Amino acid sequence: MKIFEPHIHLYARTTDDYERLALCGVRAVVEPSFWLGQPRTSVGTFVDYWAAIRGYEHQRAKAYAIDQYHTISVNPREANDEGLAQEALDVMEPFLAHERCVAVGEIGYDDITDAEERVMVRQLEMAQRTGLPVLVHSAHREKRRGTERNLALLKEMGFAPDQVLYDHNTEETMDLVRAWGCWAGLTVYPFTKLTPERAANLLEAYGHERTMINSSADWGPSDPLMVPRTILELRRRGWDDLRIEQLVWENPRDFYAQSGRLVPPTVEAAVAAPR
Numbered sequence: 725m726k727i728f729e730p731h732i733h734l735y736a737r738t739t740d741d742y743e744r745l746a747l748c749g750v751r752a753v754v755e756p757s758f759w760l761g762q763p764r765t766s767v768g769t770f771v772d773y774w775a776a777i778r779g780y781e782h783q784r785a786k787a788y789a790i791d792q793y794h795t796i797s798v799n800p801r802e803a804n805d806e807g808l809a810q811e812a813l814d815v816m817e818p819f820l821a822h823e824r825c826v827a828v829g830e831i832g833y834d835d836i837t838d839a840e841e842r843v844m845v846r847q848l849e850m851a852q853r854t855g856l857p858v859l860v861h862s863a864h865r866e867k868r869r870g871t872e873r874n875l876a877l878l879k880e881m882g883f884a885p886d887q888v889l890y891d892h893n894t895e896e897t898m899d900l901v902r903a904w905g906c907w908a909g910l911t912v913y914p915f916t917k918l919t920p921e922r923a924a925n926l927l928e929a930y931g932h933e934r935t936m937i938n939s940s941a942d943w944g945p946s947d948p949l950m951v952p953r954t955i956l957e958l959r960r961r962g963w964d965d966l967r968i969e970q971l972v973w974e975n976p977r978d979f980y981a982q983s984g985r986l987v988p989p990t991v992e993a994a995v996a997a998p999r
């Protein structure tokens with residue numbers, strides 16, 4: 725079965741992980757812009773990071789026949805050093821023009837501050853100017869309030885639900901995301917966030933339409949194989965391959981195809997025609 729991993733920070737992982745993903749059937753990945761783990765001190769570190777996820781990471785993936793795409797942003801966790809964040813935004817837009825940049829993201833709230841909102845709004849405006857979809861990360865704290873505020877902002881700015889992937893949902897947020905109709909991401913983690921069992925429960929409660937699962941694996945305690953592990957859980961529950969492939973291949977492909985930038989073999993040639 726083909727797997728499209730829609731949210732993974734392989735920049736923070738070893739090359740062995742690319743091999744393990746390839747062995748499990750992962751054929752395409754999206755590497756979203758992440759934070760550094762410690763405060764950045766100059767705009768050059770953003771520029772080098774964005775260049776690395778579209779350059780070096782693409783090459784590392786290619787060595788394992790994985791089609792790699794990326795998304796570009798100033799991460800919400802880096803928005804509260806607002807002077808530096810705004811400086812980074814001043815130089816970010818040209819990165820959105822890259823042929824493998826498939827969304828603006830991840831953006832959203834961390835602590836739900838006004839600075840985070842200003843930084844997010846500027847990036848949402850860039851998404852509107854470039855016609856790219858957006859990958860929005862649910863708030864780390866106060867998830868439900870953050871989600872309500874986030875979805876209200878997206879609606880107010882005129883985003884269509886199709887254009888938005890709202891990620892890291894839990895039992896607290898799924899009804900809000902379903903009520904609006906945007907795409908939903910479920911992040912499966914070995915300890916925190918969702919376990920494969922909780923993700924499967926949510927999929928059974930809310931259906932798998934407009935939904936995708938991801939590992940969001942990074943340099944913290946996480947596991948790049950959480951999508952295959954969740955597939956195993958779904959098989960145990962009697963899900964057939966057709967339904968699973970919609971969840972782990974077709975849904976992420978259809979969301980990111982809105983960028984007009986997915987290429988064969990991720991999409992068939994006709995679907996890959998530029999906008």
Ligand SMILES: [Zn+2]
Pocket residue numbers: 731733756758830940
């Ligand atoms: Zn992430």
